Amino acid sequence: MARRFKTGRFRPRARGLRLRLGSYLLKSLPAPPASVDYTVKAKRWLGQILKNDVLGDCTAAGAFHIAGAWLANNLSSISFEDDDVVKFYSLTTGYDPQKPETDQGGDEETVLNYWVNHGLGTTPTHQAQAWVSVNAADFNEVKTAIWLFGNIYIGASLPDAWVSPEPEADNWTWDAAGPPVDDNGHCFCALGYDAGDRLRISTWGMVGNLTKQGLAKYGVHSAGGECYAILGGDWLDVAKQRAPNGFDALQLASDINDMRA
Numbered sequence: 001m002a003r004r005f006k007t008g009r010f011r012p013r014a015r016g017l018r019l020r021l022g023s024y025l026l027k028s029l030p031a032p033p034a035s036v037d038y039t040v041k042a043k044r045w046l047g048q049i050l051k052n053d054v055l056g057d058c059t060a061a062g063a064f065h066i067a068g069a070w071l072a073n074n075l076s077s078i079s080f081e082d083d084d085v086v087k088f089y090s091l092t093t094g095y096d097p098q099k100p101e102t103d104q105g106g107d108e109e110t111v112l113n114y115w116v117n118h119g120l121g122t123t124p125t126h127q128a129q130a131w132v133s134v135n136a137a138d139f140n141e142v143k144t145a146i147w148l149f150g151n152i153y154i155g156a157s158l159p160d161a162w163v164s165p166e167p168e169a170d171n172w173t174w175d176a177a178g179p180p181v182d183d184n185g186h187c188f189c190a191l192g193y194d195a196g197d198r199l200r201i202s203t204w205g206m207v208g209n210l211t212k213q214g215l216a217k218y219g220v221h222s223a224g225g226e227c228y229a230i231l232g233g234d235w236l237d238v239a240k241q242r243a244p245n246g247f248d249a250l251q252l253a254s255d256i257n258d259m260r261a
Contacts (some may be wrong), residue, residue, distance in 0.1 A: 005049070005166055008056020008105030009155050009185035016247045018133040019255055021229055022141055026147045029246030032140070032147040037192035037199050039207045042072035046191075049205035050085045058153075058187040058203070059106035060089035063115060063230075065202045066151040066189050067126050067191035070234040073150065080122065088121045108155045108226050115230070130256050136219030136227040139212040143193050146240045148247065151189055152199070155226040158184035158217040166204075173198065173209040176217045177195060180224055 039046055045068040050061035064085050067089035068078045089095050092114045093106040112131040119125025134145050134152060146152055157180035190210065198209040219225040231239070231252075239247065 003163065003166060005053050005164075006056045006058070007158070007184055007186040008052070008058045009187045010102075010105055010107040011084050017261075018162070019130075019252065021132040021134050021145055022138070024248045024252045025141070025144060026246050026248055029144070029243055032143040034195045035193060036143075036147050037194070037200050038069050038073050038146075038150050039191045039202060041075075042069040042191070042229070043207070045069065045072055045078050046079075046202045046207055047205050048082075048163070051089075052204055055086070055089065055095075056103055056105040057085060057089040059108055059111045060085050060092065062153055062187045062189045062203070063088065063111055063120065066153065066191070066230060067120060067232065067234065068151055069189075069191050069202075070232055071126075074234060074238070076234070080120075084120065084122050091118070091121055105185065107189075108153060108228065112153070112228060112230065127233055129233055129236060130252060131230045134227045134229050136225060137216045138196060139216070140229070142190075142199070142212070142215065146190060146199075148243055149229045149231055150233075150235045150238065151191060151230055153187070153189050153228045153230055154184070154201075154215070154219055155187045156180065157182050157224040158186050158218065160184065167206055167208055170207050170238050171207075171209065173211065174201075174214050175211045176213040180218050182224060185224075207261055 005196050052058050052061045071078050092111045096102045115128040119127035135141050159177040160178035188201055188203035190199040190201045197212045201208055201210045219227045
């Protein structure tokens with residue numbers, strides 16, 4: 001059966017130093033709540049496929065789903081269009097809409113670095129401030145990242161069981177299944193978690209679930225996975241309110257500046 005959606009994510013390449021979220025979480029930080037769900041207020045926006053049915057633009061679609069969810073949860077209007085996502089996909093991958101053969105997907109770190117340095121290519125730019133690596137095998141760190149920053153940005157080589165068949169409606173669940181398959185490379189975001197330790201994930205215009213076992217199996221580097229938290233200007237005030245003196249934002253900013261020097 002032909003697939004209704006596309007994936008479009010490169011397997012991660014060898015990289016330089018990554019800043020790790022765990023290095024900036026202080027002992028005074030309160031424990032994350034049992035559950036949070038930032039998909040509810042963003043439901044209409046997350047229902048947009050953002051061209052990921054006809055393009056391998058999952059890395060761009062994931063970024064825009066996160067940005068829209070931030071805005072929706074801060075009661076701000078969302079003015080993004082499909083054309084904005086395609087433009088960002090082009091800027092971060094070299095895709096040329098006039099040359100279909102250039103639709104080759106992207107990789108998360110290139111997207112994140114562009115988002116930090118240039119914004120989303122929209123007006124306003126909705127610029128990210130920084131991104132940090134999250135340990136996908138440490139579910140408490142994952143929950144803390146979502147609670148504080150409103151997102152996890154995940155890249156993974158999906159097992160065949162997740163896409164054969166593909167999800168058809170909201171509230172499906174992905175769990176640990178077979179081996180990761182590089183040809184199923186995909187990027188998606190998590191915007192919440194429930195008391196049963198399942199992430200609330202958004203992709204292909206639907207909201208579903210991912211178990212902590214599934215994340216730990218496919219979101220780690222040894223399985224070709226990546227897991228990041230993005231610190232966005234549209235969300236940082238929320239994070240500061242939730243983690244007074246519990247998140248070393250000043251040290252993170254200093255380390256980021258050192259890396260850019």
